[in-house]
Amino acid sequence: MEEHIHHDDAHEHMHTHGNAHSHGHVHENQKAVVNRLARAIGHLEKVKRMVEEGYDCSEVLVQLAAVRSALDNTGKVILKDHIRHCMVDAVIGGDEDAIDDLCLSIDKFMK
Amino acid sequence: MEEHIHHDDAHEHMHTHGNAHSHGHVHENQKAVVNRLARAIGHLEKVKRMVEEGYDCSEVLVQLAAVRSALDNTGKVILKDHIRHCMVDAVIGGDEDAIDDLCLSIDKFMK
Numbered sequence: 001m002e003e004h005i006h007h008d009d010a011h012e013h014m015h016t017h018g019n020a021h022s023h024g025h026v027h028e029n030q031k032a033v034v035n036r037l038a039r040a041i042g043h044l045e046k047v048k049r050m051v052e053e054g055y056d057c058s059e060v061l062v063q064l065a066a067v068r069s070a071l072d073n074t075g076k077v078i079l080k081d082h083i084r085h086c087m088v089d090a091v092i093g094g095d096e097d098a099i100d101d102l103c104l105s106i107d108k109f110m111k
Numbered sequence: 112m113e114e115h116i117h118h119d120d121a122h123e124h125m126h127t128h129g130n131a132h133s134h135g136h137v138h139e140n141q142k143a144v145v146n147r148l149a150r151a152i153g154h155l156e157k158v159k160r161m162v163e164e165g166y167d168c169s170e171v172l173v174q175l176a177a178v179r180s181a182l183d184n185t186g187k188v189i190l191k192d193h194i195r196h197c198m199v200d201a202v203i204g205g206d207e208d209a210i211d212d213l214c215l216s217i218d219k220f221m222k
Contacts, residue, residue: 030162030163030165033162034159034162034163037155037158037159037162038159040155041152041155041156041159044148044151044152044155044182045152047148048145048148048149048152051141051144051145051148051189052141052145054141056212057189057190057192057193057197057213057216058193058209058212058213058215058216059216060189061186061189061190061193061216061217061219061220062216062219062220064182064185064186064189064220065186065216065219065220067182068179068182068183068186071155071175071178071179071182072179074175075172075175075176075179078162078168078171078172078175079168079172081168082168082169082172086168098169101167101169102168102169104169105168105169105170105172105173105176106172108172108173108176109172109173109175109176
């Protein structure tokens, strides 16, 4: 699978600040989240092929909605994991930045 | 005519009845839609790597929301293309199935 990365800044960011964003926490569902994302990627590749092959738009939309729904559910898993494992520590440690960051990302994720 | 697609065997179906669901219409934005999907796949692969590398959950959620938003916009492009090029013909040809199909997929896509 060829990569089509166009978000150079984010990619660079990943390498230059690789550990800056890591909490070092164990996320119990990390593997499940990775698997969900891998399935969503596979599903999206299928949708792309459907468009390339001129599939019916209605059918493409149904499949696209299924991928979106899968991403929503993955986001919920991440969020719940985060609340269980990171937020509790942040509250105990008085890390208000972490709490603000989470609230901000909830805003962005749920709009 | 042709059987309707079942989600489980969509991939197999694609090869055995590749053109069954094609309208034969020109979709002016087909290439743009394929490009959008390719970018979304690349972005989602990046999100997956972020999770694997233990990135901050808030940051992962923001990126996941960006992918979801990209899929929403792609769906809108498909829908508008469909209305412009397929629905008009369906209405002229009295193809009520096509109209019902579209309404059903809008329900699914917009929920």
